[in-house]
Amino acid sequence: MVKVLVVDDSALMRKALSSMLTAAGDVDGSGPVEVVLARNGEDALEAIPRERPDVVTLDVNMPVMDGLTCLSRIMAEHPVPVVMVSSITERGALVTLEALELGAVDYVAKPGGTVSLNMAEVADELVRKVVRAARARVRAGGSLTARLRRQREEAHAAGPRRRDGAPARAGAAAAGGGTRGTGSTGSTDLVVVGSSTGGPALLSALFSALPADFSAPVVVAQHMPASFTGALAARLDAACPLPVQEVTALVPVLPGRVYVARGDADLVLARRGGGLVARPAPAGAGYRWHPSVDRLVTSALEVVDPRRTVGVLLTGMGDDGAQAMTELHARGGRTIAESEESAVVWGMPGQLVARGGATRVLPADQITAQLTGWV
Incomplete structure (x- = not known):
């Protein structure tokens, strides 16, 4: 009962x-x-x-x-x-x-x-x-958010600041380019993130802890209706040292920026003129949840070197993203599954672990540090 x-x-x-x-x-x-x-x-x-x-x-x-x-x-x-x-x-x-x-x-x-x-x-x-x-x-008292905010404050304590006192955004340094090519000095060209139940609060906490010089683009599929994803992107933009936007039309994917898929639809990645772009697509009938994590990651596998791609699967019911991120892992990519100890619902990341597709299984308060180390 x-x-x-x-x-x-x-x-x-x-x-x-x-x-x-x-x-x-x-x-x-x-x-x-x-x-x-x-x-x-x-x-x-x-x-x-x-x-x-x-x-x-x-x-x-x-x-x-x-x-x-x-x-x-x-x-x-x-x-x-x-x-x-x-x-x-x-x-x-x-x-x-x-x-x-x-x-x-x-x-x-x-x-x-x-x-x-x-x-x-x-x-x-x-x-x-x-x-x-x-x-x-x-969990009582929002302890995860508090811990991650402390990590953010420590990480940015000595970094550049904007005039309003917030961390300086990294996007300006990359404004003239697309995603890095094989000559990049970094090891990551793309980060794809999937989440569902319990995800919005976790995304806010994780992204607010990113360093201002985080150089890879981040593309997010959070299961939500279209009436909420714009507000989610705005809220993340206010909390994150990187620029965050909802993808409502075809946009270039630039380093040091975060892109949020529009709700009630899917988001796919493609190449245009040699550069990486993101575009919304009608919700695919072959996918149960939207924006679909599986569809986003599958499209990434077609246009970005898997060995230079990182997948992160966070809290959520079901198994969206598990199959595609397992494929990403099999093709040389690195993946993070949120651990059972911190996930609100250990469905999606649990399925990634069960399929052997997780490079790391980490509690939420260790995910940002791992991402930063890889990027």
């Missing part, structure tokens, strides 16, 4: 969410879903130690105590997996990303705004994410 605490100030939304969850029956062998209710964040904090839920679904906009305040208190006082239920707006995307950095495991976007009359459209997604969240690892 999975016990879920549904937190929403709308009686209509509480009823809708409760009905969808209890009607699901046995999902993935987890047994039936039992639901208890709370009207706001304050009620939720009182209910959690009493009800001991496996998962909490948490609205963002509530009176008395809002969702973000409640979430931070949950992570500090009663760590339990939380799935945010927020509106699918620009502000909703930004707030959801903040919630993921605070420790939420996943999110479900209300298709009709704050009080949605169309929740049935996302019933399957809601049930799937809630049941999977029950198996996720949750």
Whole structure:
């Protein structure tokens, strides 16, 4: 059985969410879903130690105590997996990303705004994410993010700074060129990163710890809808010493920059005029998750020397990226699988390990250092 605490100030939304969850029956062998209710964040904090839920679904906009305040208190006082239920707006995307950095495991976007009359459209997604969240690892106090931020501060302490006090960006030094050729003094021409559940917060922590002179381009496929990836790229750009952009059209792939695949589509790499480019592509029917990590890595294998490519597979449900990164490893590339001890969900990286495709299996707080050493 999975016990879920549904937190929403709308009686209509509480009823809708409760009905969808209890009607699901046995999902993935987890047994039936039992639901208890709370009207706001304050009620939720009182209910959690009493009800001991496996998962909490948490609205963002509530009176008395809002969702973000409640979430931070949950992570500090009663760590339990939380799935945010927020509106699918620009502000909703930004707030959801903040919630993921605070420790939420996943999110479900209300298709009709704050009080949605169309929740049935996302019933399957809601049930799937809630049941999977029950198996996720949750750590108190955001300790991983804190450790990685300390690493970043130490790494950049003696480095060049921008006028606003942030680390100087490395992209300017490479503005005139494409990816390095075989004459490069470095050992890496490309880094490809794949992640899903638990990924946004980890990406922020990892990229913020990169040195400003990190010279390889980084291309990221994070499973997300299109309404969220733009906000994700903007948030990463604010945290990372390298320029970060969402790929919405064909762009040259330049050293020292980070490229985020647009949601609800795929991203592929190609050659144009001898230089490496990234372009969005319609979601491929042969791939289950989007943006597809497998499709991104497969395209990279066609246009970049595998021996000069690094693949990183982070937390996420399923096996997206495992097959293509195993092929990358077999062809001389280097790969990192996030270890089970730090992954929110050890699905994708676990599959890479199981297939023998991981050069290194590392906890999250060691991944940036390994990448920096290789690049």
